[in-house]
Amino acid sequence: MDLNTVTEVRDARERVPWQPGDAWLAGGTFLFSEPQPHVRRLVDLGRMGWRPVGRLPDGALEIAATCTIAELSRYGRSLDAPAAPLVEQCCRAFLASFKIWHLATIGGNLCTALPAAPMTALTAALDGRCLLRSQAGVLRRLPVTEFITGAGEQKLGEGELLRSVTLPARALHRRTAFRRASLSGLGRSGALVVATLDPADASFTLTVTASTVRPVRLWFPALPDAAALRDTLGGAVRDGDWCDDPHGLPAWRRHMTFRLAEEARRELDERTGHS
Template structure:
């Protein structure tokens, strides 16, 4: 879609002062998908030269905001990390076209802040940390689970830039379990629940996304039973936190969340199967 209110496109390397009507341009798959009448200038990150994905000396993985979904998918398929399959599962949760797959970026998905954003799900579940750059050069770090604060809302100040997300080595070494629900075969996620098992202390975290307006990451020391899991979700997620749009009613999203959370609990703790909520 043409953005007929945009008058200029600038290279982000020039570090020009931020002004009203500016927007960072990564892959552009969202920016060019619908009218943006408030925009006047795009600041293009395409030539920043950031390494898409790199393994850090401590075993953690840093993902640049400009890393595309295709690049992340290739990394996940080659990685030997125990949690590597989760990367591909979340990439496939896009159900995207070839064009989106190769242009959409990890940073763009996070900064859109949409409940169904699978990069939000991935980075929140693996205890990721966002690195934010302000216009004055100062840096700020925010947990990925806390970065999105509502549907389309994020903890990002005027002119601030998401530089990267770092996934800690400890999270990448743990077992994971993934569940996704959509109303139809190639539909947007109505509930995306991820469980992770800490390789050091055996604790479990359950991360709720897509069903809720923001991510909820719940931590449990093992063993945890079904009642404790349900009670924790009840306490954390209020009635207003369940998302409501054409892709699923809040009641259905809530039902699928409890069901999948229980399945994940059983999978990660290797308990025998029986009825689930």
């Protein structure tokens, strides 16, 4: 879609002063998908030269905001870590064309804060932390679960930039179980659940996205039984936190979330030989 209100495109390397009507441009797949009448100038991140994705000296995985889904998918297939399959599973949850895969970015997927955003599921499930940079150059870090506060809502300040997301090395060693549901075979996610089991201390986590307006992450010191998981999940998600849109009614999303959560819990239980 043409953005006929845009009068200027600037290179982000120039550090131009931020002004009302500015918008960061990375892949642009969301920005150009619908009218943006408030946008007057685009600040293009395309030439920043950030490494798309790679390991840090401490073993953590750093994903640049400008990393595309295609780049992350390729890296994930070569990643030597127990949690590696989750990368491809979440990339495939886009169900997007190859053109979108080569343009859409991880940063854009997080900053639009859509409930069905699969990069939210991936990074929240693996303890992702966002690195944010203000116009003054001040850096701050926030867990993904705190960065996204609601449907289309996140904690970016005026002119603030999402620089990268870091997944700690320990999280990459977790066993994972992935479950997803939608109203149609090629539809947007209506419920997406990721369960993890940490071999270091046997702790269990459950991350819920797509069915809720914000990511919900539960932690247990050990693998819970079905009743404990159901009770904790029921208490963690308030009635108003279930999504309500054409991709699924709240009652259906709630039902599918509980069902998928139990399936994921049972998968990890069976893989550890408890049952």
